[in-house]
Amino acid sequence: MKVLYFAWVRQRIGVGHEAVTPPPEVLTISALVDWLRTRGPGYAEAFADTRAIRCAVNQEYVEPDHPVASGDEVAFFPPVTGG
Amino acid sequence: MSVRVQEEDIDIGAELAEMTVGNHAIGGLGVFVGLVRDIAGEAAVAGMTLEHYPGMTERQLEAIEAEACARWPLQASRIVHRVGRLEPGDNIVLVACASAHRQAALDATAFLIDWLKTKAPFWKLEETRAGAHWVDARESDDAAAARWSR
Numbered sequence: 726m727k728v729l730y731f732a733w734v735r736q737r738i739g740v741g742h743e744a745v746t747p748p749p750e751v752l753t754i755s756a757l758v759d760w761l762r763t764r765g766p767g768y769a770e771a772f773a774d775t776r777a778i779r780c781a782v783n784q785e786y787v788e789p790d791h792p793v794a795s796g797d798e799v800a801f802f803p804p805v806t807g808g
Numbered sequence: 809m810s811v812r813v814q815e816e817d818i819d820i821g822a823e824l825a826e827m828t829v830g831n832h833a834i835g836g837l838g839v840f841v842g843l844v845r846d847i848a849g850e851a852a853v854a855g856m857t858l859e860h861y862p863g864m865t866e867r868q869l870e871a872i873e874a875e876a877c878a879r880w881p882l883q884a885s886r887i888v889h890r891v892g893r894l895e896p897g898d899n900i901v902l903v904a905c906a907s908a909h910r911q912a913a914l915d916a917t918a919f920l921i922d923w924l925k926t927k928a929p930f931w932k933l934e935e936t937r938a939g940a941h942w943v944d945a946r947e948s949d950d951a952a953a954a955r956w957s958r
Contacts, residue, residue: 802929806945807858807889
């Protein structure tokens with residue numbers, strides 16, 4: 726699974742993207758976030774308040790109960806501020 | 809219909825000319841140009857860096873543009889958004905819609921910029937004397953986008 730991070734999520738975690746292999750019981754975005762939090766203090770800090778984070782799977786916005794699978798591209802980022 | 813993300817400045821005159829050339833069904837062109845301000849709240853802004861999500865950005869912009877084309881009878885539309893480091897006075901974004909009549913052109917333009925601001929994955933890192941900080945999303949932008957919901 727490819728995971729991407731943007732803006733302050735990227736800065737807190739320390740990388741812009743990575744390939745991860747979560748355990749098989751990780752089937753949703755919220756389970757993925759819980760698992761990512763265990764990977765280090767930067768992750769825990771980035772995901773401290775998930776209300777401040779948006780998520781996309783395969784470049785489409787999704788909610789935390791959305792399923793994830795091994796071939797997915799998952800992205801986490803703050804609310805957008807373009808324009 | 810076209811969307812583009814680029815580091816270079818936007819040649820607004822050339823973009824608008826390209827949209828209308830040879831199409832005499834166009835009676836009006838709605839245009840919005842976003843610029844970098846030199847002040848945020850009370851802090852002076854020296855510059856900003858725009859980051860985006862390559863791939864998703866283009867998909868979102870194309871989806872927003874398709875929605876505008878479904879709602880209004882547009883002859884042409886264009887979204888050009890810059891990324892990278894920008895300074896006060898620089899262009900950030902061009903949104904333009906062409907239609908036979910002004911109301912569709914103006915409404916579609918307002919719709920596109922309101923939706924872009926809440927849906928397209930861009931983020932601004934602003935530089936002030938206090939340091940660099942990520943700009944927070946504004947509830948007023950959500951409200952502006954929500955008025956187009958139906």
